[in-house]
Amino acid sequence: MNTNHLQERLVERRRALHQIPEAGFKETKTQRFILDVINKCSQGFLEYTTWETGVLVKITGSEPTKTIGYRADIDGLPIVEKTNLPFSSKHEGMMHACGHDFHMTIGLALVEEFAVNQPKQNVVFVFQPAEEGPGGAKPLLASNQFQSWKPDEIYALHIAPEHPVGTIATKPGILFANTSELFIDFLGKGGHAAYPDMTEDMVVAASHFVTQLQSIVARNISPLDSAVVTVGKIEAGTKQNIIAERARIEGTIRTLSIESMNKIKSRIEGMARGVEESFFCDCKIDYGANYCQVYNEEKLTNSFIQFAQASSHVDFKVCDKAMTGEDFGYFLEEIPGVMFWLGVDSEHGLHSNKLNADERALSVAVNYLTEFITSR
Secondary structure, eight states: OOHHHHHHHHHHHHHHHHTOOOOTTOOHHHHHHHHHHHHTSOOTTEEEEEETTEEEEEEOOSSOSSEEEEEEEOOOBSOOOOOOOTTOOSSTTOBOOSSHHHHHHHHHHHHHHHHHSOOSSEEEEEEEOOTTTTOSHHHHHHSHHHHHTOOSEEEEEEEETTSOTTEEEEOSEEEEOEEEEEEEEEEOBOEETTOGGGSBOHHHHHHHHHHHHHHHHHHHSOTTSOEEEEEEEEEEOSSTTEEOSEEEEEEEEEESSHHHHHHHHHHHHHHHHHHHHHHTOEEEEEOOOEEOOEEEOHHHHHHHHHHHHHOSSOEEEEOOOBSOOOTHHHHHHHSOEEEEEEEOOOSSOTTOTTOOOOTHHHHHHHHHHHHHHHHO
């Protein structure tokens, strides 16, 4: 594969995808883009189907003894881009701030490669919608489309702004945390700011609750375990002299064990009952999307690591586990596989409105994964 030509094509495609980020299960333009690329591929041993706004591609191997899966997520995030790049998002309020434009570009290049150079094994490429929410992996796994092409092993990457270009990193066992969204509505009685005794102030109730949340990890989770409870958004009130009858907090829970996740949720529910009693209000809890841990199968991961260490395309590093969430974990519950980090050397991190991943990483990933999948 001509490296310069490949890199130019990858950059052009990544920039086109970067301009059209879409929310989960609304990736209609993205799906059309993916299908347009696939339809231009040689169709001799390639077939494809759609699921919701996603796309599945199967390439039949020349002497298959198994099916290898590769997954790329395709949705964007509700973030106003502030990179000032000439190819910034054209969709107001949406941005590919988690690198899914990179993930798709790499996946499509692999489809093109194996559509021309038939692999020995069957390869199934999954372009999955709604990773950022409400969660596309679980319903996709249950679909007839996926089950009819279900792979025997599966792989995926995620860009890593903190690693230099040329680096890939992973580890056996748990890589990413169990995650749960957290939404709590506090419902009371509003009124005039001059008469607080005639109201039930939800700003005060929610503020007390947020402060109490900080004690859960500090005092209810083992110091030898890891967990995070973060409130990222609070909404309440309409005017400075009106006591709010409603408040809402939005946050996230991250743990490295299911037991800790269950314990945190139990403590949140107990604290909510206490706030109801103390502030004469109602609390309604919604955990939103829940993602299980990303757990790399040990035998496959060790094989992947050995291959990466011997490869001339990448510099391999063993990484630590992270509190990041990823619904690829649902694939790994059903299918042995590996997720790994791809270094993209960005000053700004994942979910930042200034994330600017280094595009040189695109050809690194494509060359390495072509070599790796061929070897399987």
